[in-house]
Amino acid sequence: MELPVISNAAPKEASGGGCSSSGCGTAPDALSHLPDHIRAKVQDHPCYSEEAHHYFARMHVAVAPACNIQCNYCNRKYDCSNESRPGVVSELLTPDQAIKKVLAVAAEIPQMTVLGIAGPGDPLANPARTFETFEQLSEKAPDIKLCVSTNGLSLPQYVDEIAKHNIDHVTITINCVDPEVGAKIYPWIYWNNKRIFGIEGAKILIEQQQKGLEMLTSRGILVKVNSVLIPGVNDEHLKEVSKIVKAKGAFLHNVMPLIAEPEHGTYYGIMEQPEPTPEQLQDLQDACAGDMAMMRHCRQCRADAVGLVGEDRGDEFTMDKIDVMDVDYEAAMVRRKEVHDSIIEKLEAQRGHTKPKPQGIPEGSRPVLMAVAGKNGLVAEHFGHAKEFLIYEASPDGVRFISHRKTELYCGGMDSCGEGDEEPDSLLDRNIKVLEGCEVVLCSKIGFEPWGKLEAAGIAPNGEHAMEPIEEAVMTVYKEIAATGRLLPSTDSLKVA
C-alpha cells in the first residue's frame, strides 16, 4: 500500500511556489497534499511537521534503557548533560515517574502535543516499561499524542500492542536494506536468546524492520523512517532505502548526519569514521527528496528532550523539581486545548495563503545559499551568540529552508566539559567553516573581527535586516545580488564580495 507523502521538494514542484511559513521549511500547503485524516495526525506534531515545530512542543521520557542491538554510532556508557544526541539521557525514569513528569511538563508548557519514547535503549526491548507508560498517560492525559521510536528488531511482535495503545506515529531507524552494508553498522543483535554477529544478525534485523514497516502501514499507522548517513558505508545505499520505504508506505524520510567524535567512545568515533559534511548531507537529502518527502528540521534530540524542537528545557523538569511542583491537571488540560486550537487556527489561515513567485529576478539566475542567525522566524540573533545557523536557498522560484548547522562542538569529553576553555579565535574559525557553501550570513548584529574574517572567507556579512522575517530578508538580499547581475552564468565572477 502506498500512502501519499508530504511534498517539501523544491518550491517549483510545490503548488504556488515559495515558502511562506514565517519560520523555516515546508510550504504551508505541503501538508494539504495528504488526505485529511493523515494531515490531521501530523499537523500538530513538531517532529513530523516542519511547520508545526515552531509552535508545538514535545517531550521524550527516558523509560527504556535496555537495547537488543549494537549500533556502531552508539555507546551505552555515555551520559553527559551538556550533550544533545540520541541515546543520551541524564535521568532514567520509572513509568510512574515518567507520568508525573509528562503531566507537569504538559501543564507548564501548554503547547505540548506529543509524548515520545525513544530510549535511551530501544523502547520495544523494554515492552513492559514502554507500554505501561503509554497506558497510564492515555488515561490521564488523553489529549497527548503518543509516539515511539525503534530499531525495528522487535517491531513485528508488538504491532498489535502499538495499535491497541492508540500510538499512531512510529519511527523506525533503517540504515540499510543490504545485510553486507548492515554488518558494517551493526556488530551484533540479540535474537531468540542468542547474540548473533555480523551479516547474519544484520539480515535478521533488516527482515524484521521491513516486516514491521509493512505491518504498521497496512494498519494505517503513520511511519517515519530515520536513517543515519555514514559516509563510505551507506551514503549511496540510502537512495535505495528511500525508494523502498516509500514504496512500503512510510510517509517521511529523515536522513540525519552521523555523529562520531572520538571522545564519545563509539566504534565510529574511535575508529575515526568521518561525519558527513553539510554539503554531503544536503546532496543526499536532495537526491532522496525526488522519491519521497524529506525532513530537514530534525535536531537529533536526546532521549529525554523537553520543549520546542531545538530549545531543550529538560533542566527545568528534573524529578526533584517536579516533586515540589503544584499542578492542577484538569485546568492544564483545558488550557492546552485552548492553546492548541488557537495555534491550529493560525496554521490553517496560513495554509490557505500562498505566495506568488518572486518578481524581478532574471530567469536563469543561479541559487544562493544564505545562513541566518534566526530565532522565531526572525533575523534575531547576534552572529557571535548563534548556537546554530539556519541555511536557506534563494532562487528565482523563491526561498526554501535547507538545514540547520550547529556552531557549537559537541561535548569535548570529561576535561573540557562545560568549561568553554576554547580559544575564541579557533572557535570563530570553526564557525566560519560551518558556513561553507553560503555566500551571505544574515544576523542582527556582528562584531568587527568576524566581519573581516567572513569577508576574507568569501561570505558577505549582513546586519541590515535585524528583526525582519527570515524569508523576506533572504529574498530581499537575493534580489539585491541579482540586480548586480552576478547571478547569471554569463558573468565572469560568480563570487559575492
Add this chain to the structure above:
Amino acid sequence: MALQITQSCVNCWACVDVCPNDAIYADKPHFLIDDMKCTECLGDHATPQCAAICPIEMAIVDELGEFLNPPGSLTGIPIEKLKEFGLYREVA
C-alpha cells in the same frame, strides 16, 4: 556456580529482563546477581542470557573472574585502540 556483574555495568536493565531465574536486581553503584538464584542458565539456554544481551564488555565475569565478553569482543574495536582510550582492563 554463579556469574557476577562488575563495575563496568551501566545499569541498562537488559539483563534483568532476560534472566530466566530473576536473579538480577538493581543496586548501587551497579546491578548485582543473586548467586543463590543464578544457574548460568544451565538447562534453560545454550548461553547465559545476561552475557548474551549485555552491551558492555568486561561487565560480566564467571567464578574464575574471566570476562564472558572480553575487551573488543562486542565492539570490534582493536585492543590497541581500547588501550589508547583507557577502555582496556586485564581483570575485572
